[in-house]
Amino acid sequence: MKVIDSISALRDTVNTWRRNGETVGFVPTMGNLHDGHLKLVKKAKAHNDKVVVSIFVNPMQFGANEDLDAYPRTIEEDKAKLISVGADAVFLPSVAEMYPAGLDAQTFVEVPGISDSHCGASRPGHFRGVATVVTKLFNMVQPDDAFFGEKDFQQLQVIRALARDLSMAVKVHGVPTERETSGLAMSSRNGYLTDAEKATASAIFAEMQRLKAGIESGNTNFVELENIMVSNLEAKGFKKDYCQVVNAATFEPASDSDKELVLLVAMFMGKTRLIDNMQITRD
Numbered sequence: 001m002k003v004i005d006s007i008s009a010l011r012d013t014v015n016t017w018r019r020n021g022e023t024v025g026f027v028p029t030m031g032n033l034h035d036g037h038l039k040l041v042k043k044a045k046a047h048n049d050k051v052v053v054s055i056f057v058n059p060m061q062f063g064a065n066e067d068l069d070a071y072p073r074t075i076e077e078d079k080a081k082l083i084s085v086g087a088d089a090v091f092l093p094s095v096a097e098m099y100p101a102g103l104d105a106q107t108f109v110e111v112p113g114i115s116d117s118h119c120g121a122s123r124p125g126h127f128r129g130v131a132t133v134v135t136k137l138f139n140m141v142q143p144d145d146a147f148f149g150e151k152d153f154q155q156l157q158v159i160r161a162l163a164r165d166l167s168m169a170v171k172v173h174g175v176p177t178e179r180e181t182s183g184l185a186m187s188s189r190n191g192y193l194t195d196a197e198k199a200t201a202s203a204i205f206a207e208m209q210r211l212k213a214g215i216e217s218g219n220t221n222f223v224e225l226e227n228i229m230v231s232n233l234e235a236k237g238f239k240k241d242y243c244q245v246v247n248a249a250t251f252e253p254a255s256d257s258d259k260e261l262v263l264l265v266a267m268f269m270g271k272t273r274l275i276d277n278m279q280i281t282r283d
């Protein structure tokens, strides 16, 4: 596996592959890789001749009081994991390589509408940071296909929208969330939890399933279902950020006539913010 830290070396590598007629898959990450990330790399391998993974803890998508400095950085372990799943190159740029003029002078990409609610409302500027770094990475790698986890459902929709709106040739793929056997969605931030907190955190998945079953059995009182879920989770020590059933395309609160829904959840366990979601189709 090639280890690359400059944009020019990345372009040389990808150009050589392209001259040989090979397709390129791309998996952007912030590192601290778990099985969810490795699943994305495996999907990319199945789809493309060559696979690039980027590891960059993007300062632009963290708010002033968030966990940028504490965010886990495990580069050597990550490289070993990427070799084990056959990644062809890992791109490890510095902040100066990505933002040579500094963050304040950086041109940015903002996807209107979908970026404003839920994680966008709780984390102002977050999706601007994500959209900007993903656009830059897409321009550097010029992938045929890019792979993102569905755990970050709103992020995935933001990225699909930017690729469409900016007429990018890349095909954006969503990959189902990888879960622990307890049901807890895999996330680098799970590492902030104690074992006891991790066991409790699996209640999010159980409650999502309960709410989904309620809708599937015909209950359309979405707000009541959300309130029950929140009070069950609060009884276990969670604090709500948001918990809402929305139209999967518009992210507006679900209405009786919507068929494709998604339950979006963000809960605090102590200082750790956990997000998850579940797609629900009504007949």
Ligand code: PAF
Residues within 6 Å of the ligand: 028, 029, 030, 056, 058, 061, 130, 133, 134, 152, 155
């Ligand atoms: O999901 C992530 O890890 C990040 O938001 C991403 C897409 C790599 C952009 O920094």
